[in-house]
Each structure stands twice: as structure tokens, then as C-alpha cells.
Amino acid sequence: MSKKFKIILGICLSLLVANCSSAMQKAAYNNDVATANQLLEKGSKLNPEEKLATSAARHGSYEFLEFLKSKGYDILEYDTENGRTTLHYAVSPVHALNDKDPKKDYSQKIKITDFLLKNGANAKQEDKYGIDPLMAALGGDILDGFIRVSKYEQDIAKEKEIPFMDSEKYKRVIELEQKIQKENEKTKKDVEWFNEKKLPVSEIVSLLLKSKADPNRITPRETGLFTPLHLALVRGDSESVKLLIQRKVKLNEKNIRGETPLHMAAKFGNKEVYNMLVAAKADFKVTNNDNHTPYDISPWRIDIWKACAANDTKSIQEYIKAGGSVNSHGFYAGSWGWSPLHVAGFEGNMDAVKILLDNGADVNIIFHPQGEIKKVSFPFSFSGLGEGFSDLMSGEVPISSPMYFAHKNEKPAIAQFLQSKGGLKTISIGKMDNKIGVWNKNKMIGFDK
Numbered sequence: 534m535s536k537k538f539k540i541i542l543g544i545c546l547s548l549l550v551a552n553c554s555s556a557m558q559k560a561a562y563n564n565d566v567a568t569a570n571q572l573l574e575k576g577s578k579l580n581p582e583e584k585l586a587t588s589a590a591r592h593g594s595y596e597f598l599e600f601l602k603s604k605g606y607d608i609l610e611y612d613t614e615n616g617r618t619t620l621h622y623a624v625s626p627v628h629a630l631n632d633k634d635p636k637k638d639y640s641q642k643i644k645i646t647d648f649l650l651k652n653g654a655n656a657k658q659e660d661k662y663g664i665d666p667l668m669a670a671l672g673g674d675i676l677d678g679f680i681r682v683s684k685y686e687q688d689i690a691k692e693k694e695i696p697f698m699d700s701e702k703y704k705r706v707i708e709l710e711q712k713i714q715k716e717n718e719k720t721k722k723d724v725e726w727f728n729e730k731k732l733p734v735s736e737i738v739s740l741l742l743k744s745k746a747d748p749n750r751i752t753p754r755e756t757g758l759f760t761p762l763h764l765a766l767v768r769g770d771s772e773s774v775k776l777l778i779q780r781k782v783k784l785n786e787k788n789i790r791g792e793t794p795l796h797m798a799a800k801f802g803n804k805e806v807y808n809m810l811v812a813a814k815a816d817f818k819v820t821n822n823d824n825h826t827p828y829d830i831s832p833w834r835i836d837i838w839k840a841c842a843a844n845d846t847k848s849i850q851e852y853i854k855a856g857g858s859v860n861s862h863g864f865y866a867g868s869w870g871w872s873p874l875h876v877a878g879f880e881g882n883m884d885a886v887k888i889l890l891d892n893g894a895d896v897n898i899i900f901h902p903q904g905e906i907k908k909v910s911f912p913f914s915f916s917g918l919g920e921g922f923s924d925l926m927s928g929e930v931p932i933s934s935p936m937y938f939a940h941k942n943e944k945p946a947i948a949q950f951l952q953s954k955g956g957l958k959t960i961s962i963g964k965m966d967n968k969i970g971v972w973n974k975n976k977m978i979g980f981d982k
Contacts, residue, residue: 561585564594579606586610590623590649593641598648609654616661617669620646620654624666624737625673626727639732646670646737656744663753667746670737671773672764674727676756678720683755685709685716728769735772738765748780758788766797771806784815791822799831807831817856828856838865841873841889844882849873849889859894862901870904878935878951881944886935886951896956900933911941931959 557577560569579585579601586608589597602608610619623645650656659665664676689709692702738761742748752759762782765773774794778784785793792800795815798807807827811817818826828834837857840848842865853859865871874894877885890896900906931937936956939947948958 557585558583558588561588561594561597562592564589564592564597566596566600569597569600573604579604581607581610584610584612586619587612587622590619590645593638593645595641595644595648598645602652608649608652612660616659618654618658618660618666620649620656620658620666621660621664621669621673623649624670624741626670626732626734635730636732639730643733643736643740646740650740650744654744656741656746662756664756665746665750667738667741667748667761668750668752668759668764670734670741671761671768671770672759674723675720675764675767676752676759678716678723679752679756681716682713685713724767733772734765734768734770735776738770738773738776742776742780748777748782749786751786754789758786760786760788760794762786762794763788763792763797766794766801766803766806769801769803769806771803771809774806774809778809778813784810784813785819787819787821791820793819793821793827795819795827796821796825796830799827799829802832804831804833820858824858825861826856826858828852829858829861837861837873838863838871838876841876841882841885842880844877844880844885846884846888849885853888853892859889859892860898862904866909868905868908870901870906872898872900872935874898874935875900875938878939878944878947879942881939881942881947883947883950886947890954896936896951896954897932897934900938906933909938912943932957934958 557569557572557579560566560572573579586598586601586606587610588594589601598608608619612618623642654666656666660669662676662680664673668676689706692706692709748761750761757763760783762774762777762784763786765777784795787793793815795807795810795817798804798810817828820826821830834857835848835852835855837849837852837859839845840852859873862870862872865876871879872894874886874889874896875898877889900909934951934957936948936951937958939945939951940958948956952958
């Protein structure tokens with residue numbers, strides 16, 4: 534046999550093996566046990582390198598997984614690349630669902646999850662990103678998106694390490710930022726698609742919790758510092774939330790944005806779950822990184838700015854009782870950036886001012902630095918111009934405090950009262966940097982426009 538003929542024969546045999554391999558993987562994908570048996574009769578092998586159990590679990594092929602088990606194949610596979618097990622792939626919402634019949638596909642995933650757990654799958658096994666099967670079941674699509682975005686962000690940070698960025702580096706940073714945007718859009722679309730199907734996620738959650746999955750695990754920083762309860766809220770799955778509450782989970786853990794599960798219930802407008810968490814003693818006054826309480830970002834919150842403008846003390850008190858922040862920023866009189874105290878002071882409403890101060894309003898909170906203060910309409914007066922010039926000559930500059938707003942809008946009683954409580958309308962230039970530092974530390978970001 535010539536050397537050339539041996540090489541050709543070797544290539545043909547390799548192609549034949551590859552075709553057999555792809556045929557077995559295709560059978561796993563299609564849950565086709567009959568074809569798998571035919572392939573075995575023709576001499577094919579169940580090759581562990583093909584990750585047939587993983588493929589079956591990913592695509593909801595329950596009967597094929599049973600077939601593998603009956604043939605002595607190790608169905609509890611482990612992906613060395615990402616550390617994920619067959620169970621991770623079985624429970625994750627990003628695998629094996631299609632538009633034709635997602636409910637049928639998901640019912641297969643439930644059966645596979647139960648089958649794997651009964652055959653020794655570890656419900657506590659973490660992958661290389663610190664994600665266990667419970668996390669994967671509730672938010673595999675969300676967390677995978679976070680992982681990809683985190684990698685892009687790390688690449689951007691590396692590009693920016695060098696002080697001088699040439700045009701090529703700048704171009705790469707722009708491309709990476711565009712990838713982040715596309716990834717976030719894709720993740721949002723995937724989550725919305727899955728959530729619209731109203732699939733029984735809680736059945737898989739229940740199976741995992743019964744198998745000792747940790748309901749209080751927190752994902753690493755690069756995947757958002759989520760708990761299972763956070764992910765259940767993104768999923769909009771009230772049944773899973775109930776199961777987790779029954780397990781006495783920690784209700785006030787914060788994710789990377791400072792959001793507790795209650796913040797997320799409010800953000801997604803899920804009042805049923807919001808009330809459920811409050812009844813379970815979740816902290817409704819805790820603030821996120823933007824200084825918002827859960828109630829502040831809920832679609833059912835009282836318009837505190839409107840209430841302060843009308844001196845509606847009943848609504849103001851209800852807002853505070855419900856957990857609203859007295860130091861948030863929002864819209865009033867056609868411009869954005871007002872705190873409740875700015876509105877009350879501007880309109881001369883003493884009752885509202887007193888209630889806000891009694892409940893922790895910052896007497897010197899400034900109009901939001903990124904707000905639309907130029908749109909605020911103050912009465913014009915020549916005396917005001919002279920006063921401003923006099924302040925500047927004495928080394929004082931005006932600050933956009935509630936006292937300043939009351940003074941400029943000719944509400945002297947309110948201005949005097951705020952001054953008696955420590956309010957300022959000007960500040961010396963020498964102290965300005967320190968004062969601004971304090972305000973920045975308070976992070977009065979306010980509501981997005």
C-alpha cells in the first residue's frame with residue numbers, strides 16, 4: 534500500500550467517524566433514540582467527548598437521556614471550558630426553547646431536571662462564574678449577558694490603561710461599547726421573550742430547593758451580585774418568589790446597582806410581589822445607588838412634587854409612610870431637578886416644609902446639578918440684582934438651595950424659617966469645593982429624565 538493511498542484512506546476514515554459523530558449528536562438534539570440504536574448497531578460508539586448528555590439536556594431530549602443512562606453513559610457530564618454540568622444546561626432558560634411549542638419544550642426540561650437530580654446531580658455545583666443551577670434556572674439568560682458585557686468592559690479598561698489613545702485604540706473602544714449596547718439589547722429581548730411565555734419556572738426551582746440548592750447564594754460582581762430572589766423578580770415569577778420567601782431568604786441583599794429585590798419588584802411594576810415582599814418584612818426605606826427607595830421608582834408612587842406644590846399634607850405623609858425618599862429629584866413647573874423641599878419652599882407652603890424637614894429632608898439640598906434650572910421662572914427685581922452683586926463682592930456665591938428658591942420667589946417667611954434650620958442661600962467661595970464634595974457624596978442623582 535503506497536504512502537499516498539494510506540493518507541487518503543486515513544482522511545476518508547476520519548470523515549466517516551466525523552459523520553457518525555455528528556449523526557449521534559443530531560440524534561441527541563432531536564431526541565431520536567431509534568436512530569441512536571441503529572448507529573450503535575453499525576458500530577458507532579457513545580463518545581464522552583461529544584457531550585451527548587449535555588446536548589440532550591440542552592435540547593429537552595428526555596428519552597435520549599434515559600437511553601444514555603441505560604447504556605452506561607455518564608449523564609452527569611462536566612464542561613471543562615466553563616465548569617457547567619448537565620444540570621446547568623437542563624435548567625437554563627436560554628437553551629432548547631423555540632417559538633413553536635415552548636411549553637412542551639419546558640415540560641421536558643422539568644422532567645430532565647428531576648431525572649438528573651434523582652441520579653445524583655449536584656444542585657449546589659457552581660460553574661467557573663459562580664453560577665449554580667438555581668441561578669441558571671432563574672436567570673441563565675440574564676447572567677450570560679452580564680458575563681459577556683463584563684468581558685467587553687475589561688477589554689475597554691485595558692485599552693484605556695495607556696494615557697494616550699491613538700485613533701486605532703479609540704476605534705476599538707467605540708466598537709466594544711457598541712458590542713455592549715447590542716449585548717444588553719439582546720439580553721433584554723431574550724428575557725422579554727421568555728417571560729411572555731409564562732412558563733412554570735417555579736417547578737424547576739422547587740425541585741432544586743428540595744435538593745438543597747442554596748437560596749441565598751450571591752453571584753460574583755462580574756455577574757451583577759444577584760441573588761435567586763433578584764432573578765425571580767426579573768423573571769416576574771411570583772410562584773418562585775413565594776418558594777424563596779418560604780425558605781427564609783435574605784430579603785434586603787443589594788445587587789451591583791444597589792437594588793434590593795423590592796427595588797426590582799417596583800421597577801418592573803409588579804405590585805403583587807412588591808406587597809408580598811413588604812408583608813415578609815422587606816425594608817421599604819432602603820435606598821439604591823441613586824438614593825431611591827423602592828417606592829420612589831414604582832409606577833404607583835404619589836407625585837410628591839405635586840403634593841408639595843398644593844401643600845397636600847395628607848399625600849406627603851402617605852408618600853413618606855410608604856417609603857418615599859424626601860431627597861429625590863423630579864419634575865415640577867416644566868423643568869427637571871427639583872427636590873420636594875425646593876417645591877414647598879418655592880410655593881411658600883410652610884406645612885409641607887415642616888413635614889419634609891421633620892422626616893429628614895436635607896435643608897441645603899441643591900437643585901440637581903444636571904437639572905434644568907434655567908427653565909425655573911423667578912420674579913425679576915432690580916434689588917435682587919444689587920443683592921447678587923453685593924454677595925459676589927463679599928466673596929459669596931448663590932447656591933440653588935431651597936432657601937435660595939424661597940428667597941428668589943419672594944417667600945420671606947419660608948426663607949427665614951429655612952435659615953433658622955441651617956439653610957443657606959449663599960456660600961463663601963473658599964468653602965464651595967468642600968460643600969460640593971458633600972453633595973456629591975450624598976449622590977442625589979434623582980429620577981432619570
